[in-house]
Amino acid sequence: MPNPLLNDPITQPLPAFDQLQPEHAEPALDAVLEQNRAQLAALLAAGQTPTWNTLIEPLETMSDRIQRAWGPVSHLFSVNNTPAWREVYNVCLPKLTEYSIEVSQSEALYQAYLALSNSAEFADYSTPRRKVITDALRDFKLSGIGLPDADKERYKTVSLKLSELQTKFEEHLIDAIQAWSKLVTDESLLAGMSEAARQAAAEKAKSKDLQGWLLTLDFPSFDAVITYADNRALREELYTAYATRASDQGPQAGQFDNGPLMDEILSLRHTLAQLLGFANYAELSLTTKMAESPTEVDSFLADLAHRAKPRAQAELDELRAFALRLDGIDTLQPWDIAYYSEKLKTEKLGLSEEALRPYFPIPGVLRGMFALVERLYGIRIEEAPGIATWHADVTTWALKNAEGIEFGLFYLDPYARPEKRSGAWMDECISRRRTPDGLQHPSAYLVCNFTPPPAGKPALLTHDEVLTLFHEFGHGLHHLLTAVEEGSVSGIRGVAWDAVELPSQFMENWCYDPATLRGFARHWESGAALPDDQIEKLRASRSFQSGLATLRQLEFGLFDLRLHRDYDPSIGARVLDTIQAVRDEVAVMHPPAFNRMPWSFSHIFAGGYAAGYYSYKWAEVLSADAFAAFEETGFAPETGIRFRDTVLAQGGSKEAMELFIEFRGRKPTVDALLRHSGLSEAHA
Structure with a gap:
């Protein structure tokens, strides 16, 4: 063969x-x-x-x-x-x-x-x-082209070792998630969890020839417990296992410990930076990004934290008072946050993620998402059967122009599996470029980890999962709608890393748009549209606990930046000291001492976000401002075409700021982000 x-x-x-x-x-x-x-x-x-x-x-x-x-x-x-x-x-x-x-070299x-x-x-x-x-x-x-031969060899040795360590970090995390499970034999312990979540846990147990319900650390299973399970001890047990994955703490302490890997990764990155003449790895990282210096990034994040912290404190105080009133909880713990937040949202807004699920079956969400993109960008999306995939759950979809000519394709792999990395992501399969033999069309992978559908029923998504799907498809469109014919700068290639999240976060805005929601949010059994009052509540939920959500992202971004900027080889990584200092500055609630969030922070230790996690917030400013252009023009069709032809079609062929100005007519401002998240009122 x-x-x-x-x-x-x-x-x-x-x-x-x-x-x-x-x-x-x-x-x-x-x-x-x-x-x-x-x-x-x-x-x-x-x-x-x-x-x-x-x-x-x-x-x-x-x-x-x-x-x-x-x-x-x-x-x-x-x-x-x-x-x-x-x-x-x-x-x-x-x-x-x-x-x-x-x-x-x-x-x-x-x-x-x-x-x-x-x-x-x-x-x-x-x-x-x-x-x-x-x-x-x-x-x-x-890459060290100007270095003496000995330093070039050192660069090569360090780069090879870094590649090995970063892969091992991800493997430890996958292994830790796979290794932990809890078999529940008393269904009463699962009170509060949805029927779908319990059924999924029962299917997991059955697949391993066990009787009962098997809880695991893949996110759908963890979220089903931490957000909905009434049993506080069960929530604490899942939280402890999840917050200590691949670390020196918790039920698997030391078994898949990423601690030594983090120390070595940070040391080697610092070595690389200094070999190339930079003071630290953060300076090296920013040479390929929109932001000009670590100081600029730190100021950007700290300013947003200053704006968000008063609101976040008020949100936490409200949540503590609610938990005390509802269940007599006098000390709110981290494993209580998601649970009481969901109940508070239901009480304040009349909105429940689980109650919304029936309106978001995956087939309907896909049809709605495709209809939106077809309307915005003048294209067609159709299923493309007969293409070989790696799993039966994977489907393939073709993008076609207005004349029906195919110009791109993507694979969709939506459901969690034991051997699958956690999280959601888009990656390129093939890039668009002009070859001597003709034009090569792009293709992409879109991967999520939603709960698989029960037998005979569609998978039902939470609104948060709808956001995830739209987000990843935004990345996919950036790759697939490119008009650039030079492979090195087509699609997502050559795009500044802190601008690469612009198309993805831009897509999330449509998940709150009434016209878009009316087009696809329909009950999977009755076909009834999501009621208008629920749509308004969903829109209101966008600013629900936005202060807490903002601080969480800023905490991650500042930790990542300062970990790489302030690394001192004479002291070492100081991972716990760094995260603690950041929390002292921006957090309104600290996790327990055993929490080991950095040990599973694969974005910066195994992915491409080292000294660049701030990119999510940076690009959120861009995406909110871009969506504001649609609001200001009454969602005129030409605005969508302009966004397609500037931001999406030109990929990495121009500097990101140049493309944004080409679309918006000016540099970005933070105003739209503050307005969409409700933080402008808090700061005022």
């Missing part, structure tokens, strides 16, 4: 997931790396004056070749984390990292890019092509 990871990129545009086997991955990657090294050597030995066609175009083909060999392996590591796929991922990753460093290749940037034809290149070259020159410097 031919290796399906080596399919021709033009005639076989999508991964053959029905044929992929772990044993194919390493030979496929080895073959591609060998081919690329030989091609690069030939390119650099040719001695010809570099041009776009003789240098950049072949390099983009080489990059695409690697994406096709490695992308499916990386994806399956996340969604099907079996021992076999984990093993092959860990074998292949160092090879890929070593190759990437080798290319990024090639003096001959750097000189070729430099010559191209200084050539007469550079001024005649399109804006996207010029940005491809200038971004590459910047990245060469950030």
Whole structure:
């Protein structure tokens, strides 16, 4: 059988997931790396004056070749984390990292890019092509191209080790989640939980030949307990296990401890930053972002905290008084927050997440989300059957233009599974680019972890889960609606990291828009529309406890920034000291001493958000201001087309601020965010 990871990129545009086997991955990657090294050597030995066609175009083909060999392996590591796929991922990753460093530290290749940037034809290149070259020159410097040979070797050694440690951090977290469970045999302990949540727990128990209800640490199971279970001791038990995942505390203390990994990761990042001439890793991180300095980011976050803290304190005081009045709880604990918040929301607003679920069946939410996007951007979205996937739950969808011509595709993997990484994310499968053989269309992965549907019924989402789906689809649209034909800056590539959340958070706004909700929020059995009074309550809920929610995000952002900015090798990581100092500054309630949130903070220790978690709030300012443009124009159709043609279509081909100004006519302001979240009144 031919290796399906080596399919021709033009005639076989999508991964053959029905044929992929772990044993194919390493030979496929080895073959591609060998081919690329030989091609690069030939390119650099040719001695010809570099041009776009003789240098950049072949390099983009080489990059695409690697994406096709490695992308499916990386994806399956996340969604099907079996021992076999984990093993092959860990074998292949160092090879890929070593190759990437080798290319990024090639003096001959750097000189070729430099010559191209200084050539007469550079001024005649399109804006996207010029940005491809200038971004590459910047990245060469950030990869240590100017370092002495000994420091280059040190850079390589540190980068390889970092790659290994960050993967191990994620593995520890997956293992910790999989290793913990609680079998409940007395159904009365589950009082307060929805029928769907209990049924899901019963199905989990049954799948393991157990009698009763199996509670686990995947988020749908945890949330079902922490938000709805009346039994306070059960909530505390789940909270303790969840808050101590992969740490030195809790029921699995020391078993999957990420503590030593964090220390080493932070030390090595600091080493990299100093090798490259930066004072700390935060400075290094911000070189590819919109924000100009750690001081600017710290001030931005601290200012928002100053605005939000009085409101958050008032919200917490109200919640404490409510819990005392309702159940005589005189000391509110962290495992009480979500539970009493949901009850308070029901009492104050007449709104219950569980009562809303029947109006958000996944098929209806998808139809509504697609209808919105079709209306905004003048496209069509249709199911694309017959495409190989990695699981029976996965569906495939084609994007088509107004004439019905397909221009993109995405995979949707919506439900939680034991071998699947927690959380929700979008990732690229294939990027759009112009090749010598024609235009290559983009494709994307959209992954969530919703509760699987009961037999014979659709999966019903909470409104928070609807927000998650819209959010990830926003990322997908950024990748799929690109009009850029240079692979290095098409879609989400080349976009400043603190602007990459703009399209995703922009999509969340529509989950509160009455016209949009009326279009898809319908009861899964009766077909009745979500009543208008519930829509208004849902809109009002947007500012419910917005102070507490804002402080939580700011706490994470400040912790991440200061952890990387203030790292001192003579003292070490000081993870607990740093999070404690941030909480002393911004939090209105502290968790118990055993809480080990950083130990599961994979965004910054295993993902791409190191010294960049602030991006969520930064981009929320952009997204709220962008949505305000729709409000100001009465949701005129041309506003959607303008957003498509500026922010979405141009991807990373221009600087993020330039694109925002092109859409909005000015720089962003924080006003819309404060208004949408109800914080402008609190600050006034």
